[in-house]
């Protein structure tokens with residue numbers, strides 16, 4: 510890589526964290542709060558760590574306006590373990606669930622659920638390589654009124670789409686994977702029965718998964734459910750049933766404080782919209798780059814674009830790297846480019862990317 514003044518990391522996850530968060534963690538790495546030990550070395554049962562996990566939960570509740578009727582759980586196992594924990598805990602009456610398949614992660618979630626009950630794919634956008642979000646009004650009649658829950662992936666990290674209208678499932682609990690959009694835009698938690706997100710995109714290091722679950726859904730997992738996979742066990746133990754991913758929780762707490770300092774989710778959403786607008790405009794105005802996603806379904810977090818010529822895409826990605834704009838390659842399954850512009854990506858990173866795109870096109 511040539512000499513560049515700053516690296517902007519467009520990785521889909523693990524991804525960029527706010528510099529201020531990393532610097533604070535660095536300062537506190539060896540001795541946290543004059544304790545003479547790192548957070549990594551602290552007992553998860555200590556008062557010191559108790560303060561860390563309680564503050565993290567309190568700040569997250571404040572940032573997302575999470576009502577008291579919901580539990581916040583700090584778990585492990587990534588988004589992928591939720592694909593199993595959700596059916597394990599929520600299948601209770603009909604053992605049927607409705608899934609809307611908008612990409613690889615929803616597909617994986619449906620696959621896991623199918624091992625435990627009946628999965629009804631009410632809509633899928635696979636016919637057009639997941640380049641759109643199915644229209645609720647077209648599939649609403651296919652939703653089952655006896656489903657134990659309905660499942661969506663709110664933001665599709667690989668394909669660069671997101672919901673702008675939620676399915677109205679009435680009294681059927683709506684479950685959403687918000688791994689790649691948590692805290693990036695305002696979301697009314699009360700529309701959902703369960704939300705979950707791996708931390709490694711908008712929050713902190715991998716190893717932490719956040720689950721926000723409505724209390725009345727707890728306690729229905731079959732007796733045979735292993736304790737570690739039972740939401741109620743974790744809720745009753747306040748996420749300290751076993752050793753939690755303590756350092757990741759500490760880092761998440763720092764990010765939550767950083768978000769508060771930025772003016773909260775509303776302020777971040779405004780910047781995120783600005784960043785996404787600048788990038789999509791540059792793509793739409795370009796003669797060589799195209800975004801395959803229908804306008805209304807475009808993700809604010811993962812921006813997909815391509816030239817249609819694999820060798821040109823490769824050249825673009827390599828040239829970007831030389832300017833310190835790294836990890837712009839699309840997911841291995843679809844190629845092209847993907848710019849993940851999570852909360853921690855400053856406007857400057859997006860502006861530099863757009864400058865480079867224009868420069869690249871001009872030089873062709």
Ligand code: PMP
Nearest residue numbers: 587588589614666686688689707
């Ligand atoms: N859901 C979404 C939307 C994702 O983007 C990912 C991974 N990038 C996953 C689930 C799987 O997460 P994990 O790797 O933490 O299991």
